[in-house]
Every structure is written in C-alpha cells, then in structure tokens.
Amino acid sequence: MRQIGFVEYDAGLTILARTAEEVRGGDLCGILLVLRHPKTITLGRRTEPGELHGDARSLQGLGIGLCRVERGGGATYHYPEQAVVYPVVSLSRCRLDLDRLIGLLGSAVLSVLEADGVKAQWDPERPGVYVDGAKIASVGLHLSRDVVTHGVALNVGPDVSGFDHIDPCKERGLKVTSLSHLVDDPPDPDAVGAAVARQFIFQLLDRP
Numbered sequence: 001m002r003q004i005g006f007v008e009y010d011a012g013l014t015i016l017a018r019t020a021e022e023v024r025g026g027d028l029c030g031i032l033l034v035l036r037h038p039k040t041i042t043l044g045r046r047t048e049p050g051e052l053h054g055d056a057r058s059l060q061g062l063g064i065g066l067c068r069v070e071r072g073g074g075a076t077y078h079y080p081e082q083a084v085v086y087p088v089v090s091l092s093r094c095r096l097d098l099d100r101l102i103g104l105l106g107s108a109v110l111s112v113l114e115a116d117g118v119k120a121q122w123d124p125e126r127p128g129v130y131v132d133g134a135k136i137a138s139v140g141l142h143l144s145r146d147v148v149t150h151g152v153a154l155n156v157g158p159d160v161s162g163f164d165h166i167d168p169c170k171e172r173g174l175k176v177t178s179l180s181h182l183v184d185d186p187p188d189p190d191a192v193g194a195a196v197a198r199q200f201i202f203q204l205l206d207r208p
Contacts, residue, residue: 001197004035005190006080009067012037019088020147030089032200033151034193037078039162040065044073044140051075051167064162071140071150073127075166081157081180083193087200089148094204098148102127102139105152108199109137112154112192118182126169129154131182134175135168154196156180156189 004015012035019031041064043052051074056066064077078084087105091097096104106122109129113120113136120131129137137154155178163176180186187195 001032001034001194001201003190003194004033006036006038009037009040009042009065009078013067013069016086016088016149019086020144020149023088023090024145024147027093028090029094029204030087032197033086033088034190034197035084035086036080036082036189036193037084038065038080039063040067040078041075041162041166042071042078043068043075044071046072047074048170051170053165053167059165062165064165069142069150070144071142073138073140074170076138076140076153076168077160077162077166078153079157079159079162081155081159081178081189083154083156083189083196084151085154085193085196085200086149086151087197090146091143091148092146095207096204098141098143101148102141104200104203105139106137107203108196109152109154111199111203112195113179115195116179116183116187118179126171128169131177134177136177136179138168152196154179154192156186156192
C-alpha cells in the first residue's frame with residue numbers, strides 16, 4: 001500500500017500509469033494507491049450525453065475540473081475529503097477476474113463503514129455502495145494487458161454538492177451521502193482510504 005495523500009488529478013493519473021507499468025513488469029500481485037483529489041468530474045468510457053450538467057467552462061467557474069478517463073462507467077465526482085483507493089493489480093497473479101475484484105472492493109468498503117456503525121449495501125447492478133438508497137461509494141475500473149487500474153471512491157467529507165452536476169450511476173436525482181452525514185465524528189479521509197486498502201488486502205489473502 002502506498003499512501004500518496006492529496007494530489008492533482010492529472011498527476012494522480014501519471015502515478016497510476018507508472019504504477020501499472022511497475023506491476024506489469026515485475027512479479028508483484030499488485031500495489032494499492034491511497035490518495036485524494038481536488039474537485040474533479042471524471043467521464044468514463046460509458047458516459048452518455050446529458051449525464052454531465054454543464055461544460056468545462058461553467059465547471060471551471062465553480063472550481064471543478066473536468067477529465068475524460070479510460071475507466072468503465074459514466075460520470076463521477078472527486079473532492080478533497082473523499083477517500084480514493086486504486087488497486088493496481090495483475091488479475092492473473094492475484095487469481096482474480098473483474099467481477100471478483102469489484103466484489104472485493106465493495107466488501108472492503110462495507111467492512112470499513114460497518115466498523116463506523118454504518119449499515120450499507122452493495123449493488124452489483126449499478127456498482128457502488130449505498131446507505132438507505134443514497135450512494136456513498138463509487139467503483140470504476142480499467143483493464144489493460146492483465147493489469148487493472150482506477151478503483152473506488154468513498155465519500156467522507158460533508159460537501160457532496162459537486163454530484164449535483166452529474167447523474168450518478170446515470171440516474172437523474174440519485175441521492176448521494178457521505179460518512180460525515182452518518183456519524184458524529186467522521187475519521188480523516190486518508191485514514192479511511194488506508195482502512196479500505198487494508199480490508200481489501202485482508203479479504204484478498206483470506207480467500208479459499
């Protein structure tokens with residue numbers, strides 16, 4: 001696990017690409033990156049017209065960046081108090097397929113939320129974690145030459161207003177929540193990201 005801390009989104013993509021090449025060229029099962037990003041909307045390969053409310057100029061006026069990325073899925077939003085974990089893993093060395101990897105990420109988030117007293121649900125039909133129908137974590141992955149990049153983003157800080165500029169999970173009006181909305185004393189987002197990474201590693205190693 002590598003804790004990067006706060007990093008500009010483009011710089012994070014550079015770190016992600018370098019880490020993928022490191023995993024691809026070595027003998028590691030994978031490397032987990034724990035980081036946070038400034039306010040940024042990212043558009044996955046399956047983003048459809050109308051999913052984004054506004055354009056780059058209007059978003060820039062609100063202090064929100066806009067970036068197209070290689071991961072699957074549609075539009076999502078990052079902000080500084082959101083915990084982001086990128087599992088850069090070799091599927092063959094980790095004996096995983098994409099569905100199993102996504103399931104492990106979801107399970108790791110559920111375990112971390114449960115430890116904070118939050119009962120959440122994983123929805124495989126619209127990959128993400130939900131609390132009473134409100135989305136608290138998003139998952140989006142990219143697979144290239146056996147190595148998976150991108151990962152999971154778990155909302156920790158209270159200001160999730162940036163999600164108003166997209167259709168989360170392609171659903172207009174889908175409610176979004178955060179750990180700060182659900183517990184009295186939310187932990188630091190870097191600590192939350194590290195906890196998700198540790199849970200992912202534990203569950204990966206604990207498989208039959």
